[in-house]
Amino acid sequence: MDKFIRLADAVTEFEADYNDTAQTDHTKYTLAIQQDELKAIWRKVKTAYEELVHSDRLDATGVATVKPKYKSSYAVYLRCMSNMAELHAKLVKNDNDVEDMSAREHNIQLPSCDTDVFKGDYLSWPTFRDMFTAIYIRNKRLTPVEKLFHLNQKTEGEAREIVSKCHLTNDGFQTAWKNLSDRYENKRILVNTQLKILFNLEAVENECGSSIKKLQRDINNCISSLQCHQIDISNWDAIITYLCSTKLPETTLALWEQTIENKTEISKWVDMNKFLSQRFQTLETVSDIRGSKNYPTTLPHNSNNHMESQQKRLKPFQASVPKAICTFCKSNEHKLSSCQEFFNLATADRISFLKNNNSCLNCLSSGHVVSRCKSSFNCRICHLRHHTLLHSQTVPPKATFPTSNSFSTDDIASSSAQAQARRDSTNTNNVQACFVNTSKGVLLGTARVNIFFKNNNFTVRALIDSGSEASFITESLKRKINLPSKRMRAQV
Structure with missing residues (x-):
């Protein structure tokens, strides 16, 4: 009798514990575990009841007492299982809705994927x-x-x-x-082919960014292929750096040697690879500014062969200087900063065009981003790191924007020295900043907030900061209440 009563009371206690737990703390996985646990408890209650009823220990009065207890426990069991089943179905439906929404958002028509025709090449x-x-x-x-x-x-x-x-x-x-x-x-042939490429790299004769980039790419491709064939190249730094050094032009090699702090230690390919990336990006920037692609290496010469080198250089030649081509209208009569069609675009469309063409937002040149721009010119309106043509009209202008078709980059951009002189010439008020150094802490108040969203109630803790100018929500709470959101750039 006592065993049956304890088990029946366990069902009631289980329902009370379930009701005390907030719905936001439940997941479909925890509900499944709780359902299995409640089923196991009820099986024990049913077994104890059947043993008690079919035994000779109870008289008619005892049976009349046990049956109502069993029926009430069964009603609690059904009610608790029904509540858990409904919440489980709701959570599963919410997850499916999120997956369907994500699938609809990313439902784009991709091009068909197929392999090329194999012609018997080991490398392919x-x-x-x-x-x-x-x-x-x-x-x-x-x-x-x-x-x-x-x-x-x-x-x-x-x-x-x-x-x-x-x-x-x-x-x-x-x-x-x-x-x-x-x-x-044939792994041996594949490895030997990559080693042949590595040991027969083409030397870079001129200080050309594209040639140095090709040399770096060939070496990295060989390293990646060897690693795919499970070749341990962790101790090949001395070999790879030496092979690469023998193929570099004199000026680049001298710059690489200057970056080495410890001249007695073996250089790492990771460091040399980083140096080559910076080097060819610098050469590309210089080439874009100067309008020339190749710069021959200047070799030192002594006084004995000075006349001979002069005689060799005194020969007729014809130089072809490429003209600046506008990347927007493809005209070679003006630059992008002087293009009337580009000027007629909205500011957002100009920024979008430059980003899609991998162009700098500060100097409008292609081949690098604004973080790697070497130009000392800034916006002459707000003096920030962007071109004046890309200045947002929401900021009150400090100078008149050019409307003529004959403006150039020099007219629009302003150097940092000019910007400083302009700021010095304006009248400013002196502002004194003060602060208090104290060891006392500040206690901010909190409050329990009930959120009702999509027929679901959520209880959260809110921090009350009356001095804050914006409201924020945690990423975990946003995911929990399935709040719609979009990504944006903002300054906090």
């Missing part, structure tokens, strides 16, 4: 192998004979001959794929 075999496996072999809707048909269509030359020897049947695909893999899955 790894790419063909992985692409054909992902697109055709792992496609469960294709039968083996269909896979063999596509394999015939995607091979040429010697590879096509190997595949065509197998009959176009379901059993023929595995044989054809195995024969093709055995023929071209």
